[in-house]
Amino acid sequence: MQKQIRLRSAGRSAGPERGLSMASKSKKVILFIAEGPTDEDTLSPILKKIFQNDEVRFHIVHGDMTSNWSVSVNSAVKTVYEHIEMExxxxxxxxxxxxKVIHLVDTDGVFIPDDRIIYHKGKDIQYYxxxxxxxxxxxxxxxNQRKSQILSRLSETGKVGTLPYRVYYFSRNLEHVFHNRTGNLTDAEKIDFADDFADRYLSDPEGFLAFLSDSDFTVSGDYDDTWKFIAQGVNSLHRHSNFHLLFESSPS
Known part of the structure; x- marks a missing residue:
């Protein structure tokens, strides 16, 4: 059983939409990099309540930079830096x-053995x-070859430039982990899931932390252990996440 994560208590102060206000200039920014807007819709309201003494920001890539054909293993860290600078x-x-910078990624089953990738006549990729x-x-x-190498490279990267950096995964994706939904979801379904999840936990951040740290999908071990685990066999197709580790670490 995972160690329960405790919410840090503090007064809540809403951050401005642009820049840092006079009231929040003493706050530090926690920058989350995520693939799509529903990641932000799901997590941002809860994270802003948990990290009450910090300024939570989301940078949405609108795609998966780790599977982008323009990104290589050698350019992966530089690409993350460019996204940080953009925001x-x-x-x-x-x-x-x-x-610090927190990068949220989907695994998409990229670590599985090659012989587990099979031809079918359908139009879309199907995950089992x-x-x-x-x-x-x-x-x-x-x-899979490119993305798995990029994820391994990023998981070993403790800093981007001078900024503390960590990458946390949802396998196969966020909806798979949080809602146990497989298959391809429509944008409308993703939005409904995001709204329901945010509504459920916005008033119960302790429940959210317990959900992350003590669920069937929670991967045990330290940061390096969780990345070794997800790279084994077909684990990257199963419902796993190491996101709970963000909240177990001491504030920077």
Whole structure:
């Protein structure tokens, strides 16, 4: 059983939409990098309540930078840095304002053995607990090779520039972990799930932390252990996450 995470108590202060207000200039920014807007819709309200003494910001990539064909293992850290700079300049805060950068990623089953990628006649990639079926298996093989190497590289990166950095995963994706939903969801379904989740836990952040730290999907061990685990066998197809570790670590 995982150690229960405790919420730090403090008075809540809402952050401004742009820049840092006079009241919040003493706060440090925790910058979350995520793939899509429903990640922010799901997590941002709860995270702002948990990290009450900090300024929570989300940078939405609108896609998966770790499977983008323009990103390589050698350029992965630089790409993350470019996204940080994009958000920093957009909102007008300094590097010294950033406490840490948290990168949220989906695993998409990229660590599975090659022989678990199978041809099927359908139009879309289908994910199962023991295999991936795709109309063009070689494309999935190529993606898995690149993305798994990039994720391994990022997981070993403790800093981007001078900024503390950690990457946490949802396997296969956030909806899989939080709602135990498999298959391809529509944008409307993702929005409904995000709204329901935020409504459920906004007034119960302790319940959210307990959900993360003591569920079937919670991966035990330290940060390095959780990344070794997800890279084994078909674990990256199963319902797993190491996101709870963010809240167990001491504030920077």
């Amino acid at each position: 920093r300049k957009r909102y007008g805060f300094q590097k010294s304002d950033i406490q 607990d023991d295999r991936v079926e795709a109309p063009f298996p070689q494309r999935v093989l190529d993606r």
